[in-house]
Each structure stands twice: as structure tokens, then as C-alpha cells.
Amino acid sequence: MISPEIENRIVKFVNKSANAEDLDVLEKWIQEPENQTVFKEFIKTHFAITMSLSNPDSDEIRDRLLKEIRKERSARYNAPLYTVLKYAALVVFVLGLGYLYQNGLFGTASEETLIPKEDAITLQLENGNIEVISADGRTQVVDSEGNIVGTQQGTRLVYDEETTVEKLVYNTLNVPNGKRFDVVLSDGTHIFLNAGTSLKYPIKFIQGEPRKVFLDGEAFFDVTTDAEHPFVVNAQALDVTVLGTKFNMATYREDSESEVVLVEGSVAMHSEEDAPESEGTVLLPGFKGSYDRSEGTFSTQKVNISLYTSWVSGNVIFRNAPFENIIKKLERLYNVTIVNNNAQLANENFNASIEVDNESIEEVLHYFNKVYEIEYSIVNNKIIIE
Numbered sequence: 001m002i003s004p005e006i007e008n009r010i011v012k013f014v015n016k017s018a019n020a021e022d023l024d025v026l027e028k029w030i031q032e033p034e035n036q037t038v039f040k041e042f043i044k045t046h047f048a049i050t051m052s053l054s055n056p057d058s059d060e061i062r063d064r065l066l067k068e069i070r071k072e073r074s075a076r077y078n079a080p081l082y083t084v085l086k087y088a089a090l091v092v093f094v095l096g097l098g099y100l101y102q103n104g105l106f107g108t109a110s111e112e113t114l115i116p117k118e119d120a121i122t123l124q125l126e127n128g129n130i131e132v133i134s135a136d137g138r139t140q141v142v143d144s145e146g147n148i149v150g151t152q153q154g155t156r157l158v159y160d161e162e163t164t165v166e167k168l169v170y171n172t173l174n175v176p177n178g179k180r181f182d183v184v185l186s187d188g189t190h191i192f193l194n195a196g197t198s199l200k201y202p203i204k205f206i207q208g209e210p211r212k213v214f215l216d217g218e219a220f221f222d223v224t225t226d227a228e229h230p231f232v233v234n235a236q237a238l239d240v241t242v243l244g245t246k247f248n249m250a251t252y253r254e255d256s257e258s259e260v261v262l263v264e265g266s267v268a269m270h271s272e273e274d275a276p277e278s279e280g281t282v283l284l285p286g287f288k289g290s291y292d293r294s295e296g297t298f299s300t301q302k303v304n305i306s307l308y309t310s311w312v313s314g315n316v317i318f319r320n321a322p323f324e325n326i327i328k329k330l331e332r333l334y335n336v337t338i339v340n341n342n343a344q345l346a347n348e349n350f351n352a353s354i355e356v357d358n359e360s361i362e363e364v365l366h367y368f369n370k371v372y373e374i375e376y377s378i379v380n381n382k383i384i385i386e
Contacts, residue, residue, distance in 0.1 A: 143163075144169075150203065161188065173193065178333065216251065240269055262305075266285075273296055321349060336383060338383040
């Protein structure tokens, strides 16, 4: 049974008049499982009245809520406001989708249908030839003499550790917007490539030489330990050196900073301006290192690493993120074009959790429309924020 005090605070929250004290009380109250159910039902009733529509499929709502609650527990964020917002936004989002699908209103924000572009993953060989990575998972990588040096295994390329080379021979894997892919190098290092990313690497590392690869975009590295052969990731004017570790690195050219988030082990960040004997900027697990490419400066801060690494499993989490940054990521994730004509939104901050593999760009747009009242339309296959 909901108390008058809690009911009053929820009403204030729904009507966007809740203050910090209200949100703190709701945060503590919603931690109890039975209160989550009460909260869900209250929001559902309010939303149904507001929309003047019939009830959606309760089983679908329950299943979606349980999945999101489990995901939230695996990526805790220590701020009362965000937790309450997450559950309320989730309920309204799921209910909104249920109503829209049930009543044939999905997509009414625009008369046009959005069709994301479909680009292929490609592999550029040492001789410049470009091969399309097969959708059926049967691609084989061969060297100049016709020997098989790598094979595709589902959504990854795996290179043969027994390959023999006398000099470095490079392949470049290009993952377009809207796709993810990963590669296992000849030393066993596993690299996950995010959308809009390219990675240049040797088909086989050379004994006595550093293991060096070149990144443009974002990747998660699980580096095989080899004390005699440091692993170096080069990204424009930045080098990240490790022996064996797990870290995420984002260095898209259109961004002003390169970011490294360390999960385990240790890494050292070096700019091209650093002296050769410099140890660089050393990170500890749980820290993010940022390199400002225009200023040539480094900064570090402790972060929630799941916010930066969850994309590997298809979950993208925005917490207090500027809308301008969200737009950039959505364009990469879904291979769409978004034009923001609402200048006031650019630097406003928002929260959202997206399952890229299970949620279409239309569902994401409806989330922002229903929860944050962000209007949009689709014109000439472009998303126009109004």
C-alpha cells in the first residue's frame, strides 16, 4: 500500500516538480522490490490516463523491466537522481512502445520511414586489395603466397599463431557505422572494434620487436601478456603502451580528446611530444586518461568503467551526457544521419540505456520523445531534431 507522503512525491515527480529531497526519498523507497512494483503500477496508471489508451501487454512490460533491472544492477551508478529517473523513464518508454504498437501509431512523429545505411565490414590487405568480410562467416585471410593466415569465426577474425613471416605484413580491418566486429591477433590478443572503427595490425608479430597496432575509432583490448614484447596502440599523436591488460580506447577523429579507460593491469600514455625516456601518464584500474589533442595535455579521473565498456556486449549507457555527444554516438551505432536544429539541446545533459542489438533507432527516438519531449521528424532519410 502506498503512503500519502510517497504518493505525493511520485505525483510531483511525474509532473516534473519534484525537488532534491523528493528524489532522495524516492531513491531509498524504490530499493524495495515490492515498491518497484507499486511504482510501476502508479506510473502505468498515470500514463494510461494521460494517453487515454487501453492497457498494454503486462507480461511484455514485466519481462522488459526485469531485464533492465538486472542490467542496472550490473552497472551501478552512485547518484540517487539517476536511479529514480532510470526506472521512471524505462516504465514510460516500455509502456509507450506497447501502446504505440498496439494501436498502430508507431512512427507517427514522421510520415517517412527511416532506413539505416548498410555498409560492409572490409579487410584491406598488404597489397592494397580490399575484401568484404562475408556475412556467412566464411572469410579466409591469405598472404601473398596464398597461405591461409586467418579465418573468420562468426563475428571475429582469428589469425594463426603458427604463421611464419620475415617482415611485418599488415592488414587493416574497417568496421563501418552500424556494425561491431572483433579480431584475435596471432599472439592471442583479443580486440573488440566498435562502430566506425579501423585497426591496422600485423598478421604476425616479429620476435624482438614491440607489438604495435594502429587505431582510428574505438576498441576494447584484452592483451596477451608478453614481458619481452610490449604492446603499443598508436592513435594519431598518442601511444598507449602495455604488457598485458584490459582497457578501452576511444580516439575518433571528430572528437577533441582521446580516452583510455583501464579495466585491469596498467598502461602508460605517451604523446609525440614526450621525451623518449619519459614514463608518460600511467593509469591504474578504474581510471580514465584523457589526451587533449589540440592542447597536447593529459588528465586523469576515476570513473565507472561499465559506462565505457558495456558497448562490447551491445549495451550503451549515457549518464549525464551532452545531447551533442549522444547524437554522435547514435549516428555511429545505427549508421544514420541526425541533424539537430534545436541549438538549446546541444549542451543539455540526458540519461539513457540502449540495447543496440535489440532496439531500433526508431525505438530510441521514441524514448527521447516520450521521456524528454524531444521532437523529431524524418526527411529524406535523415533524422531532424526540431
